[in-house]
Amino acid sequence: MGEIFPSPVVIEGEDAPGRAVLVCEHADNSFPEIYGNPGIGDEGRRAHVAWDPGALGLARALAARLQSPLVRATLSRLIYDLNRPPGAESATPPRSEIYDIPFNHALAPPEKLRRVSQIYLPFHDALHGLLAQRMAAGQSPVLITVHSFTPIFEGRQRDTEFGIIHDQDDRLAKALARQDLGGLAVHLNQPYSAADGVAHTLALHATPYGLSHAMLEIRNDLIADEPAQAAMADRLAPAIIAAMKEAA
Secondary structure, three states: OOOOOOOOEEEEOOOOOOOEEEEEOOOOOOOOHHHOOOOOHHHHHHOOOOOOOOHHHHHHHHHHHHOOOEEEEOOOOOOOOOOOOOOOHHHOOOEEOOEEOHHHOOOOHHHHHHHHHHHHHHHHHHHHHHHHHHHHOOOOOEEEEEEEEOOEEOOEEOOOOEEEEOOOOOHHHHHHHOOOOOOOOEEEOOOOOHHHOOOHHHHHHOHHHOOOEEEEEEEHHHHOOHHHHHHHHHHHHHHHHHHHHHHO
């Protein structure tokens, strides 16, 4: 028998009626044996380097409140970062933050192609298919990706608690930043921006079709457990609904 490759994508609530389509590219820190040992130890596997802690729980809570589908990854971002294009070194980084990533050292082209074929293409095909079906049905979906970031980066405390990033269309991002978010420290295009190469999913699926979009970045200490994720979703969901109406 040949190797069995796990599906890299799950769509939850595919038929949900809400206008938003939520995406969580860094939802999981799983490392199937078929891709080898990443060489980062248990601490590295739990750290932000391997996934976005808290992002999946928040994305699910938002999807429930917005009555919208969620497209989520099932593998660690270190095997393939689904928010990066195939030609980017950061798609399969040999080093990330403070961690050396041995299984990504000097990847041969056939291995890069295997990961693109088995992970990147099925994930983005599934997302594109969901959006296309909704557009064909006369809907105008809003693409919202959900991420988390670390409170401290390279030894420096980050002041941002909630960052809102956009590709070429800033309507939804600016509308969301104008909402009452209960005292959160909100900044546009922080702690990253499209200029840092982090808006690939938005650029691939939203910009070509003129879809409203935003990438949500929440500091991960604010969504560290299920109650915190639920509380954050309660705070963000009404603001997202209002921003979608304003940006329509």
